[in-house]
Amino acid sequence: MSRLRRMPRQQPAASRPVRRRSYDQFCASARALDSVGDRWTLLIVRELLAGPRRYTDLHADLPGVSTDVLASRLKDMEQGGLAVRRKLPPPAAASVYELTERGHGLLPVLAALAEWGAPALTERRPTDAVRAHWFALPLLRALTGLTREGVLEVRLGEGEFHVRTGRGAAVGSEGEPYGFGPAPRPDARITLDAELCLELGRGDVTLAEVVKDGRIEVAGDGPLAAELRGE
Amino acid sequence: MSRLRRMPRQQPAASRPVRRRSYDQFCASARALDSVGDRWTLLIVRELLAGPRRYTDLHADLPGVSTDVLASRLKDMEQGGLAVRRKLPPPAAASVYELTERGHGLLPVLAALAEWGAPALTERRPTDAVRAHWFALPLLRALTGLTREGVLEVRLGEGEFHVRTGRGAAVGSEGEPYGFGPAPRPDARITLDAELCLELGRGDVTLAEVVKDGRIEVAGDGPLAAELRGE
DNA sequence: CGGCATCCGTGACGATACTG
DNA sequence: CAGTATCGTCACGGATGCCG
Numbered sequence: 001m002s003r004l005r006r007m008p009r010q011q012p013a014a015s016r017p018v019r020r021r022s023y024d025q026f027c028a029s030a031r032a033l034d035s036v037g038d039r040w041t042l043l044i045v046r047e048l049l050a051g052p053r054r055y056t057d058l059h060a061d062l063p064g065v066s067t068d069v070l071a072s073r074l075k076d077m078e079q080g081g082l083a084v085r086r087k088l089p090p091p092a093a094a095s096v097y098e099l100t101e102r103g104h105g106l107l108p109v110l111a112a113l114a115e116w117g118a119p120a121l122t123e124r125r126p127t128d129a130v131r132a133h134w135f136a137l138p139l140l141r142a143l144t145g146l147t148r149e150g151v152l153e154v155r156l157g158e159g160e161f162h163v164r165t166g167r168g169a170a171v172g173s174e175g176e177p178y179g180f181g182p183a184p185r186p187d188a189r190i191t192l193d194a195e196l197c198l199e200l201g202r203g204d205v206t207l208a209e210v211v212k213d214g215r216i217e218v219a220g221d222g223p224l225a226a227e228l229r230g231e
Numbered sequence: 232m233s234r235l236r237r238m239p240r241q242q243p244a245a246s247r248p249v250r251r252r253s254y255d256q257f258c259a260s261a262r263a264l265d266s267v268g269d270r271w272t273l274l275i276v277r278e279l280l281a282g283p284r285r286y287t288d289l290h291a292d293l294p295g296v297s298t299d300v301l302a303s304r305l306k307d308m309e310q311g312g313l314a315v316r317r318k319l320p321p322p323a324a325a326s327v328y329e330l331t332e333r334g335h336g337l338l339p340v341l342a343a344l345a346e347w348g349a350p351a352l353t354e355r356r357p358t359d360a361v362r363a364h365w366f367a368l369p370l371l372r373a374l375t376g377l378t379r380e381g382v383l384e385v386r387l388g389e390g391e392f393h394v395r396t397g398r399g400a401a402v403g404s405e406g407e408p409y410g411f412g413p414a415p416r417p418d419a420r421i422t423l424d425a426e427l428c429l430e431l432g433r434g435d436v437t438l439a440e441v442v443k444d445g446r447i448e449v450a451g452d453g454p455l456a457a458e459l460r461g462e
Numbered sequence: 463c464g465g466c467a468t469c470c471g472t473g474a475c476g477a478t479a480c481t482g
Numbered sequence: 483c484a485g486t487a488t489c490g491t492c493a494c495g496g497a498t499g500c501c502g
Contacts, residue, residue: 023295024294024295024359024360025294025359025365026355026356026359027277027352027365027366028344028346028349028351028352028368028369028432029277029341029344029345029348030274030348030365031351031352032344032351033273033274037270037273038474039268039474042260042264042268046260054483055484055485056483056484056485063256064254064476065475065476066477066478067478067484067485068476068485068486068487069476071484072474093483095484105347108343108347109343109344109347110260111343112340113259113263113264113340114258115259117261117266118259121258121259121262124257125255125257128255128256128257130257134258134260138259194257252493269493271494285464286464286465286466287463290465297496298465298466298467298495298496299495300494300495302466325464325465
């Protein structure tokens with residue numbers, strides 16, 4: 001009576017053309033998710049939006065990703081035209097991954113995700129990793145009102161990063177909208193803590209308010225620093 | 232010499248608290264992906280953005296999703312506060328899933344994905360499924376310039392849907408930005424083909440151009456129809 | 463019949479070890 | 483340093499069964 005149940009539930013699936021998994025929908029969002037919907041892919045993009053990086057550094061800033069998955073995603077991203085692998089000039093003898101223009105086009109997607117996810121970013125769980133440049137997207141949102149073009153260095157307790165302000169931060173501009181570490185020649189510098197970055201990104205407080213409060217410290221003497229101080 | 236290699240590669244993983252898989256990063260984008268980064272989740276959201284739907288209808292419009300995964304995602308979305316299950320009034324004896332306000336907040340994410348994915352949506356592969364309302368996001372992008380509030384019914388070869396125009400389509404407005412099928416009392420109606428929807432969404436052509444060309448047909452006599460015709 | 467639950471085969475994922 | 487190899491586990495997709 002139960003022998004019949006063992007019958008061929010599934011064809012051996014032979015000769016299927018090993019198609020990469022796709023949603024197979026004629027829909028723009030579905031096509032986008034075919035490219036960036038796999039686990040870790042968008043977080044790798046988030047990393048590369050801050051500038052070219054080496055494999056090992058990517059692995060270090062993405063705790064939890066396994067080496068083979070990272071290698072596989074980078075390969076997929078190369079094949080998909082999102083990133084390229086570039087050899088550094090001779091003395092370095094290393095190679096870095098960097099986004100193509102198509103890859104940079106994902107900034108609005110990451111920004112929308114960050115904006116939506118910000119309210120859920122209240123408690124910092126003990127298992128959570130943190131990197132300073134992860135706060136660049138929330139902060140960029142709070143700086144969209146700035147008119148002066150320039151590079152702003154940001155110092156957090158967790159580390160440093162820098163962002164481009166003014167139209168230079170707009171989508172489609174050459175260069176990264178934000179980057180790791182200190183800037184080569186910043187036009188201004190601010191010091192604040194990560195929590196304040198998030199509040200600014202959520203719009204809970206305005207830039208002008210926290211400058212007055214002293215919760216944010218502005219250094220520099222150029223026009224960008226002046227605008228940050230409120231003239 | 233090779234006996235040592237068989238040693239415990241992995242702890243039995245006992246007593247791990249069965250944590251739902253999270254990226255464990257104190258980052259807004261990562262938190263967002265903890266909620267909506269699983270396979271199919273954002274496409275379910277895309278469906279529900281068009282209005283409440285029953286389980287079976289969702290399954291029908293998401294070819295390829297297995298029944299258990301769909302049930303599991305819907306449960307996750309309920310638990311995550313993205314959607315609720317609501318019983319229909321007695322005669323229907325069915326229940327529908329609908330987005331919460333938090334869930335509706337994902338519209339900008341889907342819109343950004345659709346915008347980024349649009350250039351990749353050139354050839355329609357023979358394996359691709361199609362639904363009319365999947366073209367609502369690209370079309371909405373082309374209609375952001377409209378000032379008149381109202382409901383616009385859209386007729387494609389593949390079926391019908393309707394979109395809200397004017398400030399009513401803005402994020403945070405009550406009601407869905409777009410919906411399945413014909414509208415109850417549309418303020419205007421347009422007829423075009425899916426390809427044109429995509430061209431409009433990509434910005435390859437403007438609304439005014441295609442109205443003049445006759446590639447788009449505008450029906451109705453209210454102010455919205457007039458604005459669509461270019462006064 | 464709608465709304466799942468169960469079972470199974472395959473593939474993706476995560477951790478670790480190993481190699482050029 | 484930058485991956486590849488290997489392995490255990492879990493997620494996914496497909497088919498089917500159950501239950502109100």
